[in-house]
Amino acid sequence: MQAREDLLSLDGTGIGILEHSHRGKAFLKVYEQTVALCRELGNIPDDYEVLFLQGGASSQFFMIPMSFLTPETTADYWVTGAWSEKAVEECKRFGIAHTACTGKESNYSQIPTAANYSDKPVYVHYTSNNTIFGTQFRSEPEIPADAFLVCDASSDIFSRPIDVKKHGIIYAGAQKNLGPSGVTLVIIRKDLVERAAKDLPTMLQYRTHAKNESMYNTPPTFGIYIMGQVFQWIKDQGGLAALAKHNEEKAGRLYKYLETSRLFRATASPDSRSQMNVTFVTGNEDLDKKFIAKATQAGLDGLKGHRSVGGMRASIYNAFPTAGVDRLVEVMREFEAATK
Amino acid sequence: MQAREDLLSLDGTGIGILEHSHRGKAFLKVYEQTVALCRELGNIPDDYEVLFLQGGASSQFFMIPMSFLTPETTADYWVTGAWSEKAVEECKRFGIAHTACTGKESNYSQIPTAANYSDKPVYVHYTSNNTIFGTQFRSEPEIPADAFLVCDASSDIFSRPIDVKKHGIIYAGAQKNLGPSGVTLVIIRKDLVERAAKDLPTMLQYRTHAKNESMYNTPPTFGIYIMGQVFQWIKDQGGLAALAKHNEEKAGRLYKYLETSRLFRATASPDSRSQMNVTFVTGNEDLDKKFIAKATQAGLDGLKGHRSVGGMRASIYNAFPTAGVDRLVEVMREFEAATK
Numbered sequence: 001m002q003a004r005e006d007l008l009s010l011d012g013t014g015i016g017i018l019e020h021s022h023r024g025k026a027f028l029k030v031y032e033q034t035v036a037l038c039r040e041l042g043n044i045p046d047d048y049e050v051l052f053l054q055g056g057a058s059s060q061f062f063m064i065p066m067s068f069l070t071p072e073t074t075a076d077y078w079v080t081g082a083w084s085e086k087a088v089e090e091c092k093r094f095g096i097a098h099t100a101c102t103g104k105e106s107n108y109s110q111i112p113t114a115a116n117y118s119d120k121p122v123y124v125h126y127t128s129n130n131t132i133f134g135t136q137f138r139s140e141p142e143i144p145a146d147a148f149l150v151c152d153a154s155s156d157i158f159s160r161p162i163d164v165k166k167h168g169i170i171y172a173g174a175q176k177n178l179g180p181s182g183v184t185l186v187i188i189r190k191d192l193v194e195r196a197a198k199d200l201p202t203m204l205q206y207r208t209h210a211k212n213e214s215m216y217n218t219p220p221t222f223g224i225y226i227m228g229q230v231f232q233w234i235k236d237q238g239g240l241a242a243l244a245k246h247n248e249e250k251a252g253r254l255y256k257y258l259e260t261s262r263l264f265r266a267t268a269s270p271d272s273r274s275q276m277n278v279t280f281v282t283g284n285e286d287l288d289k290k291f292i293a294k295a296t297q298a299g300l301d302g303l304k305g306h307r308s309v310g311g312m313r314a315s316i317y318n319a320f321p322t323a324g325v326d327r328l329v330e331v332m333r334e335f336e337a338a339t340k
Numbered sequence: 341m342q343a344r345e346d347l348l349s350l351d352g353t354g355i356g357i358l359e360h361s362h363r364g365k366a367f368l369k370v371y372e373q374t375v376a377l378c379r380e381l382g383n384i385p386d387d388y389e390v391l392f393l394q395g396g397a398s399s400q401f402f403m404i405p406m407s408f409l410t411p412e413t414t415a416d417y418w419v420t421g422a423w424s425e426k427a428v429e430e431c432k433r434f435g436i437a438h439t440a441c442t443g444k445e446s447n448y449s450q451i452p453t454a455a456n457y458s459d460k461p462v463y464v465h466y467t468s469n470n471t472i473f474g475t476q477f478r479s480e481p482e483i484p485a486d487a488f489l490v491c492d493a494s495s496d497i498f499s500r501p502i503d504v505k506k507h508g509i510i511y512a513g514a515q516k517n518l519g520p521s522g523v524t525l526v527i528i529r530k531d532l533v534e535r536a537a538k539d540l541p542t543m544l545q546y547r548t549h550a551k552n553e554s555m556y557n558t559p560p561t562f563g564i565y566i567m568g569q570v571f572q573w574i575k576d577q578g579g580l581a582a583l584a585k586h587n588e589e590k591a592g593r594l595y596k597y598l599e600t601s602r603l604f605r606a607t608a609s610p611d612s613r614s615q616m617n618v619t620f621v622t623g624n625e626d627l628d629k630k631f632i633a634k635a636t637q638a639g640l641d642g643l644k645g646h647r648s649v650g651g652m653r654a655s656i657y658n659a660f661p662t663a664g665v666d667r668l669v670e671v672m673r674e675f676e677a678a679t680k
Binding site: 059216219 | 362364394395396399401406426429430433513515520521540541542543544556557560561562563642
């Protein structure tokens with residue numbers, strides 16, 4: 001893989017990617033290629049900035065309300081799982097956090113179909129894919145005319161086309177679909193960069209990073225480099241439309257089996273099922289444990305569901321191969337056959 | 341190098357360091373080894389936390405005053421260059437920033453020898469090494485009894501022994517001496533973690549990261565891994581005392597030549613000279629430019645001084661070899677001989 005070569009010598013410079021200065025020509029080229037590929041793949045209009053920040057989605061949870069709310073103004077949240085719950089908590093520190101809808105009653109097994117918006121929300125926030133509960137929005141929610149839409153796309157960004165124009169801000173920790181941990185991709189409309197509060201610490205102002213092409217301070221150079229490699233890989237797959245078709249087909253194999261299984265069943269509602277995280281149970285905790293042990297023996301690691309829901313979760317992000325899903329279905333069939 | 345192997349398969353797992361979950365056993369082992377080596381090398385007492393954060397030293401500039409000051413309380417700053425100037429600016433947003441001393445009048449060519457402290461500073465902040473001006477503290481400044489000492493050690497951490505007990509907080513962006521950009525090492529006394537303000541965004545509270553062993557959110561796993569490799573390398577060199585001796589000898593070769601050169605002279609005062617960044621000039625801007633071009637031809641890149649001071653700067657961090665300094669002196673001698 002290219003990353004191994006570039007650790008020793010980036011682009012024929014004789015100096016590894018880790019040792020290059022972020023102000024040097026070699027890294028600047030990496031940065032520019034990464035931004036250009038991101039814009040091309042995501043079909044990102046010119047009036048949006050593409051920023052590489054640090055601190056993960058967890059830092060965007062507070063940076064957004066800190067930038068756009070006052071104690072008297074309101075932001076509306078679609079609460080569809082653990083991550084949106086955390087986002088709401090951080091919002092409360094800076095303004096009024098209004099829960100426009102919540103899937104909590106169904107233990108987040110379904111994306112709500114409608115929202116009860118507040119009078120004049122500054123923005124509406126949603127989490128496009130919910131890793132723990134295995135649910136995913138089919139399309140962007142409709143919002144009030146004066147609000148802007150904010151998407152936490154950490155776990156499904158660039159797994160399918162995204163209509164950037166419908167959003168004010170899209171953000172994503174990179175570690176699921178875009179590469180390494182430690183880089184946060186933020187796509188933000190330029191008028192919002194200008195509109196954001198100005199009395200904040202320099203590092204917490206989007207304008208600081210926009211003005212300095214994400215290089216106000218030393219950026220996470222290796223992370224940006226790897227992200228560029230992932231973008232190139234996505235382009236080689238045919239771009240986001242091709243990848244979406246592939247992901248749908250890949251997840252479809254698992255869901256199709258779950259529909260027919262007498263032992264296993266999917267936990268998410270059919271209209272809300274995620275292409276990235278497939279959650280399922282047998283309905284019997286002991287059997288779940290036995291199956292997880294069996295699958296681990298068969299080389300299928302990490303199937304244990306999140307501690308807050310139990311059961312199983314297959315995380316099948318962009319990079320996960322279809323053959324892996326086929327193997328999982330095979331192991332599930334065997335386990336089902338062996339279980340009376 | 342080990343990093344190339346571990347990109348493909350970490351510790352025999354068959355899964356590369358970039359793909360391992362930060363909650364998995366393999367990464368946990370990396371994390372624990374990195375912390376243990378850091379504690380061992382730095383002789384860090386048990387009542388200090390070792391945290392791996394994001395956002396660089398630039399984020400510590402605001403996190404510290406945000407955590408410990410109120411609009412009525414004061415922090416004192418030794419202003420010894422561009423980085424301390426930035427730190428002071430961020431402090432002003434949260435409390436009273438008192439400049440205890442400044443080297444500005446001498447264009448920061450000297451570390452001040454005494455400070456004029458305010459009445460009751462909460463903390464005293466200093467920048468142990470100043471990359472742009474080529475100066476470095478010989479030892480920690482003395483401070484008032486009730487204050488705690490804060491050190492921005494971004495550019496000289498682990499280049500020599502550091503007396504952790506004299507400090508409340510030591511922080512460092514990793515990219516100079518510790519490895520890759522995108523990780524910030526924070527060594528903080530446990531009582532300060534508890535004392536810090538509690539009404540801050542979750543990600544901006546040291547206690548969040550202390551309680552969760554730096555894994556409240558996904559940490560920059562590759563950066564922590566590389567830092568661990570660098571710590572192991574430092575240990576293999578004989579630890580910080582051996583490294584300090586080596587660094588002193590290495591920088592000494594360049595300073596010794598500068599003392600005798602008829603063409604070049606060091607810009608920093610003899611009592612303040614940095615072992616990490618050696619700044620020098622010919623006294624003639626055109627000659628400086630010619631020399632930089634000549635050195636670049638000879639394969640010695642990155643010698644141009646920072647735009648705010650001009651001249652030349654040799655950055656000779658831990659990883660820079662003595663042979664590189666010898667080669668630089670050779671090229672300088674040749675240039676001097678060829679210049680009337």
